[in-house]
Amino acid sequence: MYLPGVCRMSPRLSLKASKESPGLTKEIRREKFKTAGDKQNEQELFDELKNRFLSFKRNNYLENLEEYEKLAKGQAPKFMVIACADSRVCPSVILGFQPGEAFMVRNVANLVPPYESGPSETNAALEFAVNSLEVENILVIGHSCCGGIRALMSMQEGSDDSSFIKSWVRVGKNASISTKATASNLSFDQQCRHCEKESVSRSLSNLLTYPWIEERVMRGLLSLHGGYYDFVDCSFEKWTLDYMGSSLKEKAGGGKHATKNHSFWR
Structure with a gap:
């Protein structure tokens, strides 16, 4: 059962692919609805x-x-969509994308690593979508009760990166730091919700570290958008990165960029 604003995690968890203690992994997976016998x-x-x-x-x-x-x-899609691998978050279902309309990448916590991080499946897809398909819009979609963001928020400073999960979600470290600085008075669940949206905005800024993305944004050929899907109450929040309205410091990578065209779909 889901309660608004509450995302309960299961204590019965394990991680087989990497050497990680159960402490982090239990923040990733939800309570199963079936037992092994079922x-x-x-x-x-x-x-x-x-x-x-x-x-x-x-x-x-x-x-x-x-x-x-x-x-x-x-194919000539107008959109590239970067969404979470969470089984409850399917862009084609919630936004009605039809075949040929959106080039999609899904990863844990819908993160976009900065250009200097080196090759990954996400930036390889970005390169193909932007330079070959010439998509006109990139939409990064975060969501409620995200286990990847919860894992990120649970990580202790200086902890080792012995697991695949830790190594990946660390991409969102700046979002976690910002959240803990600005929302320290909130409960942990509320901080995670804050970070779910913050990480989307940070990913939009990371997109601009790719020279070929920034160049197309500057020319008005590409727009960068953030989205947040709350599947507890079935609502969707959307915003657009305002490149021209951002300061020189923001454009140089000094933090989040200005946004515009906020809308809420309920």
């Missing part, structure tokens, strides 16, 4: 996927065959 039969799961695929083919693909034949020849 595990659904694997064949039943794939039978369900088969039925869904055949339904898609019958009711969508064949009904829109001409459009899919166009897509088979190439």
